Amino acid sequence: MPKHRSIAVSLVDLGSIVEEFHYGPYSRFWWKMSTDKENATFFPLRIGQKTKTCLNSRDFFVTIVVGNKNNAFLPGYLCQSDAYISQIESDPSNAISSVYLQIFENGTRFSGPLVLGWQDEDIIHKLLGDVLFVPISIIIESLKIFIYGIGISSQVDWLNAGSGYKSSLIYKFNGNKQAIYVSKIEEDKCILEIYQDNQMKKKYEGETPIAVWKKSELMKKYNGNLLFGLENSFVQTLIHQHKVKLPICFPKNWNDYSIMKQIYNYHLKRRTIANLNWHQLFLGWLEQESPIIELYSQLRILYPNNHKFSDRELRAWQSMLRDVGSYNVTPWSNKESEYQFWTRSSQPEQDRATLQQLSKIGFLVSTPIHMPNKTKTFWNSFRRALDDNKQNSDGKRRVLSIIADEFSYSELETNLNVGRHTISESRKHARVNGYGAPPLLKPVIHRVKLKEEMLSQFELFFADKKN
Structure with a gap:
């Protein structure tokens, strides 16, 4: 390991663990592996975590924030020394080095991990103080699977994992562009979510890990249990330990x-x-x-x-x-x-x-009488709107076109008492004119038969090369 200059670092603010980030789709970027080869473990990049270090007789403070100039969901690093402040960087080294350059006009590079205390055992111990579950990482061929949640059950098809189990891996999607594949178990179903360009692109649900990955028709080389990380012996040991607890x-x-x-x-x-x-x-x-x-x-x-x-x-x-x-x-x-x-x-x-x-049979309803049933209110309001409009292209069809593509034929027939022909025409209206837009006015075409004399003049005009 390369040697770094000795820098004293103190933890000013512990920061917070936020489930949305530390145990969410982008969680693999909110944990770092310690450099202790004998007891290597992940530790969190806590939101609001602030460290102080003294360089050239000046105090520098580095704070971890949410988002950077490259990605709104990944960690950002902000360095400040008195009135000098950096941009929010994706690399802590860039943050502190840029402020040092502003002050001393010196391009010396400093190690971000070093000034954040990531090599200090005491600081790492504090960062892990109230963490309920420390993620692990396993490797299957070229895939690095990050497990950041452990749930247990007696489900044999889930290899005894249960609700709360979460893992992710990075692989290409829609061409050669990288995406995050999140595999998780919630309640009584298995879920696969695919994130790319800061948004969820696809979501699949199935009864088992194998079924949900099979439904996606992706990475067919591997089975779903393997891609969830469930076949790994260390993961199975963790599941067993949680059962014993x-x-x-x-x-x-x-x-x-x-x-x-x-x-x-x-x-x-x-x-x-x-x-x-x-x-x-x-x-x-x-x-x-x-x-x-x-x-x-x-x-x-x-x-x-x-x-x-x-x-x-x-x-x-x-x-x-x-x-x-x-x-x-x-x-x-x-x-x-x-x-x-x-x-x-x-x-x-x-x-x-x-x-x-x-x-x-209707004796048990999903919403109590004293609670507003928003779904029922919506359908009743929409039905009244249809009833108040005429049965033509600028009436019922135009109004129904607003939602015609969002619901099935049976849902619309049952809740709005409309026929299949009306639904079909409303969907056609949406494609031609837009959702809820008035029908486009067709141009009026007048046809006049030309006399033979006029036709002859046209032919002579177009036959003349000068024209």
């Missing part, structure tokens, strides 16, 4: 606070508010005769009235509920409604079948 728990154990506290600490403690009487949800659940609860309304009882639930917080609750022996028996998808039914019954399929039947 959690106690086996069933509803009969919910009164045992010591067991429940371990599961709470693992799933919820760092993802929800402090001083929450979380155990009351389970005690109250045990006391009621029915084994079924509606999760969202029960959580509302526990939290302050003005509390806003984050997706991360709700996922943590759902993970905890699964690990204490309860089951999600909701008869509709998350997209349709945020309300979820959970049961503590040892035979959840019976409860699920009952709720599905009640929903099918």
Whole structure:
């Protein structure tokens, strides 16, 4: 390893771990590998992390921020010394060297990793202080797979991974341009997302890692389990270790606070508010005769009235509920409604079948009566708009063209009571005139038959080479 000049570095601000970045699609760029060959580990580039170093009798401060001039989702580095400040750079070396050049008019280059303390064991230890999961990296042939989330389950087709498992790799997409392939498990499905040019280009869902990668028809040389990273022995060891950490728990154990506290600490403690009487949800659940609860309304009882639930917080609750022996028996998808039914019954399929039947015949609705049903409001409003317009190209067809391409024939027929011909004509209207635009006015063409004398004059005119 090349030798660097000795520089004293101190950590001024620890910064924060932000799930969106450190455990999101671009997470592989928010972690660095330590230089300790014996105990090499990833450590986070924390947002707001600030270090101070003294160069040529001046203090230089380097701060990690979100985004740089090349990418809005990757780390940026800002260096400041008194009134001198750098641009937000993608490389910390450029940030500090540019400020040094402004002050001393000297082009000396300084090591960014060195002035950020990335080679200081004490600083790295502090950066890892409250990290719940430290990512790992594995190599399969030419692919470097970054695993940044571990979830567990008893699913054999998932090789015992579970909701919360996340990995990514970099490979070409749409030609030779690099893209990030994110493989993850959420709830009861496996997901593949492809990111390129700072946006998600494709998303696939399937029941297993193999199925979701097969659906994408990409990288057919490898199977889905391999591309998820699940066949790696070290990953399997991590999954097993996480299983061992959690106690086996069933509803009969919910009164045992010591067991429940371990599961709470693992799933919820760092993802929800402090001083929450979380155990009351389970005690109250045990006391009621029915084994079924509606999760969202029960959580509302526990939290302050003005509390806003984050997706991360709700996922943590759902993970905890699964690990204490309860089951999600909701008869509709998350997209349709945020309300979820959970049961503590040892035979959840019976409860699920009952709720599905009640929903099918209309006795159970995805949105309570006292809550505004935005979907229903939309369809009713749109139907009124159609009813108020005439059955012609500038009436119903023009109005329906606004959404005709966004919904299927059956959805439009059911919710708006329109015929297939009207839908077809509305889609045609959108292609020709634009969505909701008035029909284009066709030019009026008048035809006049030319006399023979005029035709002869035309022929003579065009036959003359001078013309």
